Amino acid sequence: MNLRYHAFDLELKHTFTIARGSQDVSRVVFIELEHDGITGYGEASPSERFNETPDSVIEYIKRIDIEKISNLFNIERNVAYLESLSSKDYSARAAIDIAMYDWVGKALGVPLYKLWGLSPDDTPKTSFTIGIDSPDVLEKKVREAEEYPFLKIKLDGTNDEEIMKTIRSVTDKVLRVDVNEGWTIREIALEKMLWLQREGVEFIEQPMPAQQLLDTAWLRERASLPVIADENVVSVYDVPKLRGAFDGINIKLMKCGGLNAALKMIYSAKSMKMKIMMGCMVESSVAISAAAQLSPLLDYADLDGNLLIKNDPFEGVTVHEGRLVLPDKPGIGVFKKGG
Numbered sequence: 001m002n003l004r005y006h007a008f009d010l011e012l013k014h015t016f017t018i019a020r021g022s023q024d025v026s027r028v029v030f031i032e033l034e035h036d037g038i039t040g041y042g043e044a045s046p047s048e049r050f051n052e053t054p055d056s057v058i059e060y061i062k063r064i065d066i067e068k069i070s071n072l073f074n075i076e077r078n079v080a081y082l083e084s085l086s087s088k089d090y091s092a093r094a095a096i097d098i099a100m101y102d103w104v105g106k107a108l109g110v111p112l113y114k115l116w117g118l119s120p121d122d123t124p125k126t127s128f129t130i131g132i133d134s135p136d137v138l139e140k141k142v143r144e145a146e147e148y149p150f151l152k153i154k155l156d157g158t159n160d161e162e163i164m165k166t167i168r169s170v171t172d173k174v175l176r177v178d179v180n181e182g183w184t185i186r187e188i189a190l191e192k193m194l195w196l197q198r199e200g201v202e203f204i205e206q207p208m209p210a211q212q213l214l215d216t217a218w219l220r221e222r223a224s225l226p227v228i229a230d231e232n233v234v235s236v237y238d239v240p241k242l243r244g245a246f247d248g249i250n251i252k253l254m255k256c257g258g259l260n261a262a263l264k265m266i267y268s269a270k271s272m273k274m275k276i277m278m279g280c281m282v283e284s285s286v287a288i289s290a291a292a293q294l295s296p297l298l299d300y301a302d303l304d305g306n307l308l309i310k311n312d313p314f315e316g317v318t319v320h321e322g323r324l325v326l327p328d329k330p331g332i333g334v335f336k337k338g339g
């Protein structure tokens, strides 16, 4: 078995700004897991929030003893081994996990959705994310996102009213709002929630900081807008803690450690009648197509990371009139462009 990796700069079409900062380029690490003439692809998009960098991803990969994952069909055991090396390093573990699943799907000749008993007819529509910007750039971005039926609007607590007003002046589409922990005072957060409710927002993501779980529960009790956890939910172990504070969870492969962890989180949250959303980082078609294989299980999809970049080296899942279209190829369903 051969495990190869290389860092790659994904170039963004537009500077992307959220509550935590701005970026023009996002450096990811691609991996290739080759065994018995089959290559599984994986990708890590390291997160600053978890102190991850492309270098930390590569350091983690170098620690893997490939003998320990030599039976690629034994995903449960392999994932446990990866977690035993580090309970963090989420995106690095996700890269290996994705490559293992891609390899297994290819070895069996089936797309992953089929392996999991899902129908490609059940994929949801994906939202398109509009980062924080000046009014004229916001208007331009909303116009460019014409194809997408849902927009996910980023707010940070500073110019919220102006941003919403600008967006509503150009579109009457369904809006979802992500505050990325930007509201810290619960009384003000409640006023904003009630205002967004009147604006016809569909749900609100992570209105308050993760450590303010009780304030979030207080907020949820007083407003009817569904509240989705993002920064409050990393792994499957976090899901039971959210009861009462959130109506749903936003799962990201780069946050939970991969497809295996995502499946466990989906079924765990469903057992608590919570809504399931899948989100992403800035990622190529490798990680997005992997996540899209699970998308028939979702209530809300926010899988637009590959749509934000201009130099995607891969092709896989596509979007038609806003809906995710799963490729009929084995594994995660991607191929290298021009390859």
Ligand SMILES: [Mg+2]
Pocket (backbone or CB within 6 Å): 178, 180, 205, 206, 230, 231, 250, 279
């Ligand atoms: Mg979010």
